[in-house]
Amino acid sequence: MMHYGHANALRQAKALGDYLIVGVHSDAEIRKHKGPPVMSEAERYAAVRACKWVDEVVEDAPYVTSLEWMANYEADFCVHGDDIVCDADGNDTYREVRAAGKFKTVPRTHGVSTTDLVGRMLLLTKSHQVSYNDDDKALGTTPETDVRTMSEGKTQKSPYTRVSHFLPSSRRIVQFSEGRERLEDDKAVYIHGSFDLFHTGHIAILEEAKKLGTYLIVGVLPDHIVNQKKGHSWPVMNLYERVLSVLSCSSVDEVIIGAPWEVPASLIEAQGIHVVVEGSVVDSAYLDDKDADTAFNYPKEIGIYQKLSSPSNITTSDIVTRIIANRQAFIERNKKKEAKEIAELNQSK
Numbered sequence: 001m002m003h004y005g006h007a008n009a010l011r012q013a014k015a016l017g018d019y020l021i022v023g024v025h026s027d028a029e030i031r032k033h034k035g036p037p038v039m040s041e042a043e044r045y046a047a048v049r050a051c052k053w054v055d056e057v058v059e060d061a062p063y064v065t066s067l068e069w070m071a072n073y074e075a076d077f078c079v080h081g082d083d084i085v086c087d088a089d090g091n092d093t094y095r096e097v098r099a100a101g102k103f104k105t106v107p108r109t110h111g112v113s114t115t116d117l118v119g120r121m122l123l124l125t126k127s128h129q130v131s132y133n134d135d136d137k138a139l140g141t142t143p144e145t146d147v148r149t150m151s152e153g154k155t156q157k158s159p160y161t162r163v164s165h166f167l168p169s170s171r172r173i174v175q176f177s178e179g180r181e182r183l184e185d186d187k188a189v190y191i192h193g194s195f196d197l198f199h200t201g202h203i204a205i206l207e208e209a210k211k212l213g214t215y216l217i218v219g220v221l222p223d224h225i226v227n228q229k230k231g232h233s234w235p236v237m238n239l240y241e242r243v244l245s246v247l248s249c250s251s252v253d254e255v256i257i258g259a260p261w262e263v264p265a266s267l268i269e270a271q272g273i274h275v276v277v278e279g280s281v282v283d284s285a286y287l288d289d290k291d292a293d294t295a296f297n298y299p300k301e302i303g304i305y306q307k308l309s310s311p312s313n314i315t316t317s318d319i320v321t322r323i324i325a326n327r328q329a330f331i332e333r334n335k336k337k338e339a340k341e342i343a344e345l346n347q348s349k
Contacts, residue, residue, distance in 0.1 A: 001039045001197070001319075002047035002051075002115065002187065002198075004109070004112060004113055004198075004241060004276060005108070005109035006048075006110040007051055007174060007245070008172075008175075010051055011053045011248075012051045012086055013106060013228060014053040014055075016077075016106075019056070021198070022051075023057075024059060025041075027041045033063045033088045033093075037186070038322065038323065039119075043297075043314070046200045048253070051249070052249065053248075053254065056073075058073065058342070062092055065091045065093060065096070066097070069181070070102065078103050080103070080105060080106075081105065090293070092102075094238060102141065102279050103162060120236050121319075123324040146194055168344065177247055179235075182254070183215075186213070186215035187214050187274050188275070189209050189210065189212045189215055189275045189277055190217045190277065191206065191216070191217075191218055191276070191277040192220070192259045193279075194283075194316070195220055196236050196237050198225065198242065198249075199316065200244035200314055200318060201281065201315055202246075204310065205311065205312070208308050208310075209251075209312075213228055216251055216252055217254045217273065218256070219260075219267075220239065220243050220256065220258070221261065222239050225254070225261050226285045230285040243257050243273055258273070262298070263298060268299070274304060277307075277308055278307050279308055280307060285317050289307065
């Protein structure tokens, strides 16, 4: 799945050259070399295309990168994070380009990986959230023994495969915030939400919202509000992780960090907002919220509210449901990945 760790790798890769081509693997390639994908190939193609540092996406890219494949796109070099990547046989997927001196690495974004997020969804705890001190297992849908052994327990040996806790920094937020300055004649559009496990449903509605103006401001709700509205152990990603995910989207110009649930006059006036937007698709976890209609009272009162038809029906709950439905397969996927990493680390000693 596409997450802000991938976006940061793409940001760093783009800084090494002038034009960034990103190869995205098919579902078949991922199943062969890693295990079940969290998102479909179509969803991943769309997610990568929406990243603001990407110039071109190549679909169905081979898992093992060859010089011949790179030559097809006139690529001067290949970039990946500094973590270990092996094919189904345990071999370095970049061995050919590395041997030819056409391979560069960028520092891995600590605190997040697809494996990490899968682990969080399987555990469904609150330990990653901002301002929470408990670790209650709210849903109780997943036996923890195997998951914790894989991700957090005493047998954990790989520095890459684990459920970790992201620590934000002002530097990272500034890096992700790069973009154009707002102009006086820009028409500002505002939309808010949790944007948890940032996915193609979010991307699609943000693209539609941007069409209503020239400058898109996105409010990202704080953890305690999302938890209050959705309950259980939501959100899966904490506020700062969700902010970085939204900032990486090419449609987004600015983000309000920890936005209020009800859109007040003060926010509209301070940000010079012309249109306030709400998507038509609501995550099922929000459906019991009795105060949902109050969020847009003021924008409706002054006539700047618009409800948009969401182009995609996918929600964050759908993503989590996929993981829970295939729990054992993802536990085995994470264990297999860790075993390969440990073997590679031992060989390099």
